[in-house]
Amino acid sequence: MTIGVLALQGAFIEHEGSLDKLGIENFEVRKKSDILKPHDGLIIPGGESTVMCRLLNDLDLLDPIREEIKTGMPVFGTCAGLILLAERIENEEEPGINTMHIEAKRNAYGRQLGSFETHGNFGSEGEVPMVFIRAPYITKASENVEVLAKVDGKIVAAREGNELVTAFHPELTDDLTVHKYFVDMIKKVKLKKTA
Secondary structure, three states: OEEEEEOOOOOHHHHHHHHHHOOOEEEEEOOHHHHOOOOOEEEEOOOOHHHHHHHHHHOOOHHHHHHHHHOOOOEEEEOHHHHHHEEEEOOOOOOOOOOEEEEEEOOOOOOHHHOEEEEEEOOOOOEEEEEEOOOOEEEEEOOOOEEEEEEOOEEEEEEEOOEEEEOOOHHHOOOOHHHHHHHHHHHHHHHHHHO
């Protein structure tokens, strides 16, 4: 198994570290030729979503990534990655990858001073540490979206088919639960393809 990590901006090195701890081969996606390398999944890290979207467009990566996701490639977006994958952003018309049937609120917890840490349940996987940095949350989710975590009644993790998003940063903790969950998603997709 090999996972690409979008490495244009943001906390991509920390995601690579989490994958390394799990013994999962990974590589950085920085240009169009990188996305053509064989890979079983993609992580879109936190960072500045507007900058990341502009870079994805400039590097001609936006459409190839969108097509891969639409054809079933597992993807995991954290924070800005959630914003890029969301079909809609509340009160905004920002284009992104827009493949997941959710609406997100950008900087929902405030700016940098609104950053905080907590613990919460992640699906049926138990409690995980959650680090929020200028985090969004999901304001609306279609009926096909499985809500995996809430904090103070707000949706902060969800899954729809091959897409996983978290408003928090699991890569900034030593807990590997969320990354293991994503790896398991990929394993199930691979099993279906070989069945």
